[in-house]
Amino acid sequence: MLCQHYDLQLEGADSAFSVDASNVTFGAGCLAEVGDIAKGLGMGRVAVYTDAGLVDTPHLAKVLSSLRAADVDVALYDEVRVEPTDESFRMATEFAVGANVDGFLSVGGGSVIDTAKAANLYSTYPADFLAYVNQPIGHGLTVPGELKPHIACPTTSGTGSECTGIAVFDLLEMKAKTGIASRTLRPTRALIDPDCTATLPTNVVASSAFDVLSHALESYTARPYNHRPAPSSPTLRPSSQGSNPWSDLGCAEALRLLGLYLVRAVDDASDAEARHQLMWASTLAGIAFGNAGCHVPHGMSYSVSGLCESFQPEGYPAEAPMIPHGMSVIVNAPSVFRLTAERSPQRHRDGARWLGADTDDVGDGEVGELLAGRIVELMQQTAMPNGLEGVGYSVRDIEPLVDGAIQQRRLLDNAPLDVDREVLTAMYTGAVSYW
Numbered sequence: 052m053l054c055q056h057y058d059l060q061l062e063g064a065d066s067a068f069s070v071d072a073s074n075v076t077f078g079a080g081c082l083a084e085v086g087d088i089a090k091g092l093g094m095g096r097v098a099v100y101t102d103a104g105l106v107d108t109p110h111l112a113k114v115l116s117s118l119r120a121a122d123v124d125v126a127l128y129d130e131v132r133v134e135p136t137d138e139s140f141r142m143a144t145e146f147a148v149g150a151n152v153d154g155f156l157s158v159g160g161g162s163v164i165d166t167a168k169a170a171n172l173y174s175t176y177p178a179d180f181l182a183y184v185n186q187p188i189g190h191g192l193t194v195p196g197e198l199k200p201h202i203a204c205p206t207t208s209g210t211g212s213e214c215t216g217i218a219v220f221d222l223l224e225m226k227a228k229t230g231i232a233s234r235t236l237r238p239t240r241a242l243i244d245p246d247c248t249a250t251l252p253t254n255v256v257a258s259s260a261f262d263v264l265s266h267a268l269e270s271y272t273a274r275p276y277n278h279r280p281a282p283s284s285p286t287l288r289p290s291s292q293g294s295n296p297w298s299d300l301g302c303a304e305a306l307r308l309l310g311l312y313l314v315r316a317v318d319d320a321s322d323a324e325a326r327h328q329l330m331w332a333s334t335l336a337g338i339a340f341g342n343a344g345c346h347v348p349h350g351m352s353y354s355v356s357g358l359c360e361s362f363q364p365e366g367y368p369a370e371a372p373m374i375p376h377g378m379s380v381i382v383n384a385p386s387v388f389r390l391t392a393e394r395s396p397q398r399h400r401d402g403a404r405w406l407g408a409d410t411d412d413v414g415d416g417e418v419g420e421l422l423a424g425r426i427v428e429l430m431q432q433t434a435m436p437n438g439l440e441g442v443g444y445s446v447r448d449i450e451p452l453v454d455g456a457i458q459q460r461r462l463l464d465n466a467p468l469d470v471d472r473e474v475l476t477a478m479y480t481g482a483v484s485y486w
């Protein structure tokens with residue numbers, strides 16, 4: 052635990068943190084174990100969620116044959132929408148209700164895993180759609196009890212969704228991204244097979260790697276758990292509880308691995324070592340942010356992706372304009388860390404060093420610039436968009452972007468500084484372009 056004033060407990064603040072351990076199996080080829088695991092969890096008939104891009108892949112074939120071998124019945128739903136919406140969550144829920152299953156299985160990226168979480172929630176505890184959605188957009192009601200077992204099998208090295216209790220979606224009528232956050236949504240088991248990343252397009256690897264990078268940096272620099280007001284009851288301690296010694300461990304190692312392997316994994320699909328290490332970094336960062344929570348780069352990303360009108364990245368479905376989650380996050384990150392560094396220079400210095408920057412002879416006042424500069428360097432080396440302009444926005448769009456982001460209180464309140472409209476405006480302004 053770091054000994055510095057920044058981490059000292061504040062009066063009236065929480066004095067403990069909770070560790071929600073993820074139940075993870077990690078290793079090349081482990082998807083073949085899914086049938087036995089499903090059986091062990093008591094699943095007789097399982098809803099398998101995936102998307103159209105994965106339906107003909109060997110990954111799904113391996114999962115289905117393992118389930119068949121274990122005599123587990125399958126109801127296959129292959130219509131998960133990449134970047135899901137309230138409407139697509141509803142459709143996935145209807146499928147679960149009609150399929151009469153006793154368990155859930157997701158094979159895909161964060162969109163697929165989040166969709167299975169939502170389908171599990173709303174089919175188990177039916178409610179008005181906004182009931183469990185985060186405030187202030189939704190009602191933020193507590194989930195009444197445990198959900199059915201869910202095995203998550205991620206096929207991208209990014210979202211960490213297999214280790215978190217968060218499901219993110221676009222609320223269509225508000226053109227806003229928001230989410231549902233509850234410990235009960237965390238998948239029962241995560242089955243992480245790094246072989247799945249061998250066939251991913253370059254741009255998908257890059258975008259998801261920057262999502263990992265930001266998960267780790269945001270969790271590590273989040274408002275410390277012992278600065279957050281104590282909950283009125285221990286059961287109300289949020290999973291976004293702030294930076295804490297448990298999450299710090301995962302953040303440190305994830306950032307070190309990203310510093311070593313991010314560019315290599317993007318550059319060369321045949322570099323199995325780099326892609327496997329990226330998958331492990333993603334797992335560690337997922338465990339970390341599942342217990343600490345993200346903050347402003349993710350809070351800002353929701354309106355960046357929600358207001359997208361024309362951007363169409365390579366390597367993603369071409370049906371409609373979209374900004375992949377990792378890109379919508381990383382375009383904000385350098386600007387945010389420039390401004391948050393003064394709250395905890397040592398933590399920002401650690402982050403820069405783990406990512407490969409030379410931190411010798413850098414004063415506390417220069418640490419924010421150093422970390423921002425290192426992230427920008429990695430973005431340039433992997434052909435990421437140059438800030439907000441790179442994904443189709445200009446300074447004229449800052450006001451609507453702020454309007455959307457200011458609603459993301461769960462994330463903004465986890466930041467190391469107070470975030471109001473003025474701060475958000477400064478952060479978006481600093482993110483317009485970097486080079």
Ligand SMILES: [Fe+2]
Nearest residue numbers: 210262266376
């Ligand atoms: Fe993320």
